[in-house]
Every structure is written in C-alpha cells, then in structure tokens.
Amino acid sequence: MKITKCTGEGQGSCKRCSDKGKWNRVWSCFLYKIEGYEGCYCSDCVKEIQKQEENNNERAENLH
Secondary structure, eight states: OOEEEOOOSSEEEOHHHHHTTOOOEEEGGGOEEETTSOSEEOHHHHHHHHHHHHHHHHHHHHHO
C-alpha cells in the first residue's frame, strides 16, 4: 500500500471522516493519498485503513 502526502495549498477534508459525518477541515499538508483509494485521508484514517488491509490480507492467507 503506497501512501503519499496530498498536494495543494489551503485546507481540505478527509474523505473517510466526511463519509462518516465527522467535521474535518485540515491543512492539505496533513492529508494523505492512498494508492487504490479515491480522495485524501487524515493520519488517523490512514492508520485505520492500514489495519483493515492487514486484517483482510491475513484472512485471505488463512483461506489458502
């Protein structure tokens, strides 16, 4: 999973927080893009998405 900082100036919002109905205006330099995901995400959501991906990978390995 490739994670890079979002580019741009000013403020933006985390897509995952927005989808959950949380207010989330942050400076663009504190948002991240995740390869394979649309939009930018805050550091907390990046950590949660990484955990979800790890759990999904472990489940997939256990099926084989």
